[in-house]
Amino acid sequence: MSMTDGPTPLPEAAAAQAAADREAVTAGPGSSVTPEKRGRPGVFGAWGERWNALSRQQQWAFLIVVVILAYMLPLINPPIITTEPGNNFALACFDMARFALIAVGLNVVVGYAGLLDLGYVAFFAVGSYCAAMLTSPDSPFLHIPYLWTIPIAMTVTMFFGVVLGVPTLRLRGDYLAIVTLGFGEIVRILATIIPAMKGQVGFQNVGHPPGTEADGTPIFSNSNGVPWYWLTLSIIIVITLLVGNLERSRVGRAWIAIREDEDAAEIMGVPTFKYKVWAFAIGAAIGGLSGALFAGQVGFVNNQKFDVTTSILFLAAVVLGGAGNKVGAILGGALVSYIPLRFTAVAEYKYLIFGIALVLIMIFRSQGLLPARQRLLAYGRTAYQRVTQKDSTGPSSAGTPPAAGPGQDQNREKGVQA
């Protein structure tokens, strides 16, 4: 038989197929890490390939340029992109950043762990109320500096995430979605009926980070979006790096395994419940963080901003950007916020527009705008490169299954006697 010199243990046809696959894979230099394109090859697909072809240093250099440009965005105020005169561009930038941060958080829950959360706005609300009730003069509680409310808001929302997660994460799919939808409403309704949360009256003059300009006005004022945008952008960068660390670890692998096949994950030793609760808690903390920033910038929190449709908008941001891709989530979040701000004439129809956009995306790019897959191994790059290099040096060197060699002889004997 040809098995000793062939690359695969399969019969000729399959071997040829596999060889063809491998050739296709090693054809392009850019395909070393993600050999296969998901969805349709398109502009973004080509970008993804090119991106993977870059060396680590090139990628970092490119990222630094992008980040600097992102920081400069409200100062440059590019003519066509700008949302003025309808909306102040710096404030629009902050809003985009806020949505992007939310999308990064929701992406952990929906994109990685595959848990459909329709009540994510609840965590955003809890974060907002945390910041408001601990800083606003309207609040009867103790008052602390604004910056302290950020970690507190994250901790409290994380707690809420666990409280919601522990009983509900035994449910799956549709059931979980319905329960989270209910949770989103519960928080909003509680904010309405609990006297201390002041319903529609809300909290005025929510705190902001310290620092004043030369003329005595606070740097982080309600009307100046630039410092808030920079703060939020910096937080996004830190959070994205941390989420990236999680992604390329046991945690990220557990989440993706749960998304792919929860039962199989459990049987392969993944404590699925624990990691689902972690996904919920981490997603909640990021939502709460975004809520606290929002409360600080707007300076006013009441129960009107946390309805179900906002939740759906968050979800749309993740799906639009590409569920499971944190850069896609940032892009999706920014877009969902940007479009109604830029095209104020159509702002009233934003749900219609997003609805159509989602339908189109599902038809033409069912993986979202940036469908690049997760990298789940912190040091996988070199390992994959070794494999693909070995492949390209010569197909004959591409591993004969070690177990197959002597096994055949044994088997042949056995075949004769059995």
Added chain:
Amino acid sequence: MSQDDRLPAGSRDAAQPEAAAQAGPDVDALAEAGIESELAEKVAPDRDIAAKVGENIVEVKDLTIKFGGLVALDNVSFDIRRGEILGLIGPNGAGKTTCFNAMTGVYKPTAGQVVLEGQVINGLKQHKITRLGLSRTFQNIRLFGEMTALENVVVGLDARHRTSVGGALLRLPTHVREEKSAIERGMALLDFVGIADHAHFLSRHLPYGYQRRLEIARALATDPKVLCLDEPAAGFNPAEKEELMALIRTIRDEGYTILLIEHDMKLVMGVTDRIVVLEFGKKIADGLPRAIREDPRVVAAYLGEPEDDVA
């Protein structure tokens, strides 16, 4: 043990489990199989294979499973001995997979016990059972499709890892160490099952036969004491089946104990040390392959009873 009963002398001298386990992994056998001798250490350095071969590692005691009124398993008892390949066979619907599911914690037994190394494991969470050393593959392949082959295996390796959210978030030294060793061990495992050159493929893009091998690699990655294979050769042609059986024997020779569900009698007879036969949820036979082959009840179960016997 049993293989001498059914094999011509010498044909499996490299495959004696006793020898393999007593002298550590049998270096000659491994070299012959084209495996570097350090593979076993690389894949599972902490594995304890010095324990005595032949003692019971798993005891299934009076296992009964009822789905409503349907009795899927009825008082089934058998043992798995350390270092053997035990075949679990029976006609379609005999309860083989149900038995598997009960052992690995997917179903809760209505009655009876599953004991792994003296510890009752039924009722435990599935991931705990896996960590105690019972790992399995699936009859219908259930890989994580959007992960590469290597990532799939590393999920299995994660079962033995300790870092969680904190360690990963801050990239603590333990996390870094585990990640690096996981890649090395994952590649070694892929190499072991013969698909290392496909490590970077998404598992759903792998050819069918490779997916089956990857499932075995992923199950091995959890460092099991007992590896349960649920029809690993389903959908294979005879040549592929033979190769797979060779692989299974190699795994056994590395010191693992294997429980094998298989349909193909010829194949089961060729690879197993002992066989348990189920029919309609009941154990009808238990013994060496040759005895099983000649057992009239087994023959009847597979071929049907001759009509004059019925009357």
